[in-house]
Amino acid sequence: xxEVRDDRQYTETHEWILDNGDGTYTMGVTDHAQALLGxxxxxELPGAGDEASQEDEFxxxxxxxxxxxxxxxxxxxxxEVNEVLEDEPELxxxxxxxxxxxxxxxxxxxxxxxxxxxxxxxxx
Amino acid sequence: xxxxxxxxxxxxxGGKMVDFGGWEMPLNYGSQIEEHHQVRQNVGMFDVSHMxxxxxxxxxxxxxxxxxxxxxxxxxxxxxxxLYSCMLNETGGVVDDLIVYYLNEQDYRMVINAGTTxxxxxxxxTQAQGFDVSVEPKFDLAMIAVQGPNARExxxxxxxxxxxxxxxxxxxxxASLGGLFIARTGYTGEDxxxxxxxxxxxxxxxxMLLEAGVKPCGLGARDTLRLEAGMSLYGSEMNENISPxxxxxxxxxxxxxxxxxxxGRDALEALRDEGVKQTIVGLILEGxxxxxxxxxxxxxxxxxxxxSGSFSPTMGKAIALARVPMGATGSCEIxxxxxxVSAKIVKPPFVRNGKVLV
Numbered sequence: 001x002x003e004v005r006d007d008r009q010y011t012e013t014h015e016w017i018l019d020n021g022d023g024t025y026t027m028g029v030t031d032h033a034q035a036l037l038g039x040x041x042x043x044e045l046p047g048a049g050d051e052a053s054q055e056d057e058f059x060x061x062x063x064x065x066x067x068x069x070x071x072x073x074x075x076x077x078x079x080e081v082n083e084v085l086e087d088e089p090e091l092x093x094x095x096x097x098x099x100x101x102x103x104x105x106x107x108x109x110x111x112x113x114x115x116x117x118x119x120x121x122x123x124x
Numbered sequence: 125x126x127x128x129x130x131x132x133x134x135x136x137x138g139g140k141m142v143d144f145g146g147w148e149m150p151l152n153y154g155s156q157i158e159e160h161h162q163v164r165q166n167v168g169m170f171d172v173s174h175m176x177x178x179x180x181x182x183x184x185x186x187x188x189x190x191x192x193x194x195x196x197x198x199x200x201x202x203x204x205x206x207l208y209s210c211m212l213n214e215t216g217g218v219v220d221d222l223i224v225y226y227l228n229e230q231d232y233r234m235v236i237n238a239g240t241t242x243x244x245x246x247x248x249x250t251q252a253q254g255f256d257v258s259v260e261p262k263f264d265l266a267m268i269a270v271q272g273p274n275a276r277e278x279x280x281x282x283x284x285x286x287x288x289x290x291x292x293x294x295x296x297x298x299a300s301l302g303g304l305f306i307a308r309t310g311y312t313g314e315d316x317x318x319x320x321x322x323x324x325x326x327x328x329x330x331x332m333l334l335e336a337g338v339k340p341c342g343l344g345a346r347d348t349l350r351l352e353a354g355m356s357l358y359g360s361e362m363n364e365n366i367s368p369x370x371x372x373x374x375x376x377x378x379x380x381x382x383x384x385x386x387x388g389r390d391a392l393e394a395l396r397d398e399g400v401k402q403t404i405v406g407l408i409l410e411g412x413x414x415x416x417x418x419x420x421x422x423x424x425x426x427x428x429x430x431x432s433g434s435f436s437p438t439m440g441k442a443i444a445l446a447r448v449p450m451g452a453t454g455s456c457e458i459x460x461x462x463x464x465v466s467a468k469i470v471k472p473p474f475v476r477n478g479k480v481l482v
Contacts, residue, residue, distance in 0.1 A: 039157040
């Protein structure tokens with residue numbers, strides 16, 4: 001059974017988004033996604049200051065098995081990326097909701113996100 | 125979907141089951157990378173019961189195999205000796221790759237791929253017309269591959285009596301007793317055995333191996349192990365439109381006996397005479413990323429394509445096998461998500477017997 005946390009919101013493409021309360025958001029992939037992909041071996045992240053439009057594939061996580069795009073949930077500007085993942089991509093497996101976060105970004109508003117409850121439902 | 129006799133054992137062990145050419149098989153039991161290291165450093169086992177065993181019996185068994193496959197079974201003189209070969213179509217393309225074991229001049233055993241089984245058997249039966257040979261697929265056999273530097277020792281520990289039968293086997297040789305057939309072969313680049321046995325004994329044997337400390341490994345690790353070992357995968361490095369001469373498998377084609385006119389020989393000789401234009405090489409990524417199947421490879425002699433790309437757990441780098449213009453060497457570039465990333469062309473294998481060779 002995959003872990004879903006109540007403190008954040010989710011996308012249909014299995015990303016989580018945490019509102020930091022200061023106009024920035026932190027984003028990563030869900031426990032379900034990391035389990036499906038298996039052992040991570042490479043994470044490709046944008047640079048701080050990069051902009052992305054909603055639905056752009058702006059990060060890529062790669063496991064031994066496959067590469068998987070991570071999509072921008074809104075028009076956004078990246079403010080920080082998790083550089084530790086360059087040497088330790090396996091953090092996406094071992095700590096997808098904490099140390100394995102991917103990016104922090106600024107966005108005006110994000111629509112169409114799912115609550116933890118709704119996300120849990122689509123996993124069933 | 126089809127299930128092997130070990131299906132329930134995989135589910136019980138937490139295997140992540142996936143569709144593998146119509147068979148529901150374990151991709152991994154948690155971590156593919158850990159399973160990979162397990163085999164390189166110690167021992168692991170794979171259920172390969174989806175592969176098919178075919179026995180060839182009859183006074184013309186040898187004469188038939190001499191025309192059926194591109195390598196020459198005439199090389200096989202001692203009981204249990206194995207030979208790797210491709211089976212070709214008339215245009216020199218590969219119908220399948222296989223291992224054939226010699227038991228005696230009228231009795232051979234062949235192991236073919238799972239995904240090609242139906243096609244292979246139809247093809248073999250067509251070719252067999254006019255030969256006094258019976259073609260007998262053995263669908264009631266299971267197969268367990270135990271691989272790794274400690275594989276033999278663990279098999280002897282788990283299966284009492286097997287050391288007496290198989291203790292002296294040299295690589296690429298097999299021994300059998302009743303329904304048990306044990307070959308010192310594999311698809312990982314490590315020492316070990318491939319054990320064929322009646323499906324009813326499969327679960328018991330699997331449990332005995334588990335009890336002896338042999339960890340189950342999924343088809344994910346099997347693929348990265350064979351890739352590191354530089355071994356071809358049917359459907360990736362070769363197929364019905366690619367000949368062994370174009371897949372770095374020339375060593376498996378025996379043209380020495382002019383009189384042995386095996387299927388596909390005319391086409392191979394024509395191709396050889398006009399010049400083989402492409403081959404399979406190894407690639408090591410120097411930049412960041414992971415190489416994937418079908419990515420474009422840019423060399424100084426023209427473009428090629430990745431046939432098997434992945435991440436090498438042993439080397440900690442992305443590696444691949446790729447089809448490139450014949451003669452391409454040195455460095456090249458791989459197109460990964462619209463960016464060209466530099467890579468080095470090497471001669472496989474990348475890893476054998478736990479050691480990095482490139």
